[in-house]
Amino acid sequence: MMMAIVNAGSLATGQSHVVNYGNAAVNGMTLYDIAVDTKDYLVWSQGDANSCVRNGWRYWEHSGGPDNSVNQWPVLALAEAAARWQIDANPAAKTQQLGWLNYSQYVNGGFCYTYCGGPNYARTAAGVISHQWVGTPVTDARVQNAFNYLESQFWSSDNRPNFYSMYGFYKAMKLYGIPDDNFRGIDWEQAYTDWLVNSRQFYAGVNGSYFRGQTNWWNQDFDTYVALAILAPEVASLPPVAQAGPDQSVLPGTVVNFDGSASVHTDPTKALFVYRWDFNAADGLWWEAGPFPAAGEGSVGVTASNVYADTFSPEDYTVTLQVTDNGGTPANPDPAMTDSDTLNVHVETLQVPPVPVTNGPWAAIPGVPVIFDGSASFDPNPGDTIVSYEWDLNGNAVFNEVPDDGTPVTVGDWSVVTKTFPVPTSGVATLRVTDNHGASDASGAEFIAVGLAYVTNYENCWVTRTGRYTYLYGMIITVENIGDAEIQNLEMTLTGVPDNRTIAAGTSALGTLAPAAQAATACDPGAKTADIQTILNRRVPFGGIWEWKAEFDSDGTHYVTPNLPPLAP
Structure with missing residues (x-):
């Protein structure tokens, strides 16, 4: 009905035509208003039973199990509303739908019906249609894997004998703009036309003719409607x-x-x-x-x-x-x-920028000067020279501020600077070098640490599977006091993890650490308990770093350091 409404006329017609047909539910509304309400209803109706089967559609609102056959129809309606009348669905609906698509695609590229009992042609074509709606590029591996399945099964009994499968494939090809005469070398429109006209069109005397699939679907009237749609030049407003x-x-x-x-x-x-x-x-x-x-x-x-x-x-x-x-x-x-x-x-550039080289990363204790040396930096271009050394030692992206960014050992020469940190701290030191052509480059994240507790080791203590792709790990984290003063009431908090993990439990109280002493977070493999617990999702690529916050007392002062380096230098 949504597709019928938005194809009934232009956007201007939809916004100006007021309904007055004896239906109290819609009287006084424009066709555009009805289409907006219909869009909201369809988005609201996405399944939300649980994390495994949510995000798609079936036959009723909030179904406990999406169905890839039905799933394509709200998608087509929402796509048509956006294309013709600029009625866009909440982007979250596409994000939710993508979760269902990722869940229901089979290992051979085909799409399953509900719980991956096995893919077939119609469901896979419907999956491709949904991928086009959520914005997945045609070059994406998920779409190409689905194409692999559709290509391998194109001539099978799962495709042409069933008009519903043919219609799904037809829509998928049209929406992704696959040429009529070349799907992986297959002239699919000609193949469909030959099959429908030469093999599945039957004459009924004075009543004309009808189409009937080899695998019967509903009735011959319905088969005829679908066959004519496949033979027609478009599904709706094709882009x-x-x-x-x-x-x-x-x-x-x-x-x-x-x-x-x-x-x-x-x-x-x-x-x-x-x-x-x-x-x-x-x-x-x-x-x-x-x-x-x-x-x-x-x-x-x-x-x-x-x-x-x-x-x-x-x-x-x-x-x-x-x-x-x-x-x-x-x-x-x-x-x-x-x-x-x-x-x-x-x-590319014909000039290669100079290469910043430092003596970092750095570690020291409060009150002792730290030397930041960038004199080993070089320019690989013959004849080029480094004309500028700039330091940012407080992370504000402003360089060569005295004393925040240190003091040059030689007046006017910022290649080597010193800075004294009065209290425990941590941060990033950045060196930027510029050559005589104005080309520059900066060093990466190089950590400064002064009198801090460092994480020196990560060890898995136990693991429990929590889902299809997720595992809960209990971890033992070893921490060392690299300063020269005792720290008390040390509490370590995990604040950041690699991209493929999430934090389930992240705080451990470690008490007192003497200088150079180490302590380990609590973990009991038998009871499956641990101060530090993370959830690993094996479908997410590894990336990112571990990040920590240390909170402790030293010499009667309470310190909170939110940006500890991930490992000791």
Whole structure:
């Protein structure tokens, strides 16, 4: 019904046509208002039973088990409402839907019905349709794996004998803009047409003809409707598809050519009308500011070219192609539709920046000067020299502040500086060096630690599986006092973990540590208890670091250090 409403006329018609047909529930509302309410109902109806089966649709609101066959229909309705009348669903609905898609895709790329009892053709096509709605690129491995399944089963009894499977595949191809004559080398539209017209069309005398699937579905009327939809030029308002071309890596000063000729319109009754190119998305898309691009910002046409200057450092530029169809014309009264695609242009530099080299990371005790030495930095370009050394020792991104960023050992020469920390602290020291061409580079995260407790070892004590992909780990963490004073009432709190983990329990009281002494957090493998517990998700790639906060007393003063280094130097 949503698709029928938004295809009943233009957006202007929907916003102006007021319903007055004897239905008290909608009388006085515009068609647009009804479509918005319908959109809200569909989004609200997503399943939310539990983490395994939520996020999709079945036959009723908040179903306890999504069904990939039904799931495609709210998706198609929401996509059509957005495309024709700009009625967008809450982005969270797409995020939730993606969770269901990831859960229900089988290892061979196919999609399951509800609980992965096994994939089939119709469910897999429905999964592809949903991926297009949530914005998964056609190049994504999940979409390509689904295509692998659809290709391998295209000629099987699971596809052509069943009109519902054919219709799902047809919609998936149209929505992703797969050419009618080339799905993995298969002329799928011709194959479907031949099968329907030559094998599944039957004549009923004076009543004309009807279509019937080899695997019967509902009745011959329904089969006939679906067969005609497959043979028709479109499902609904099929979009244009922009193809900007592959990423490019070039040298500065060379001509970079762009070609949008691979762009297509998935509706054969419509045509691409305008091609706009923007050469650098970082400064905004030029068509958002006016009808014509400023010099060097972009171009109009199927092809375009640009030259990127040398900035003395490698640069990446996002190039955007926007295509617009011939909507809004007498030949095509539907609203004009657009699509965009991007590519990355990586521009190298003919100048290599200098390389910052420090004597970090650093560790010391309060009151003792720390030497920060960047004199080993170098410039790999023959004849180039380093003309500037700059330090940021307090993390405020402002360099060479005296005394916050140290004091030069030699007046006027910031290559080597000293700084004394009066109390326990930690942070990041950054050295930035610049050469005689103005090219610069900065050192990474190099930690300063003064009189602190360091985490020196991570050890798993026990593990329990908590879900399909998740495991709960009890951990033993070893901490050392690297200062020269005793610290009391030490409490360590885990504040950050790698990307593939979450914190389940993160605080341990370790008491008193003498200088150079170590202590370990509590863990009992028999009772499955531990002060420090983390949940590992094996489907999430590893990345990120461990981060800690130390809270302790020393010499009658209470200290809180929120940014401890992940490991001892």
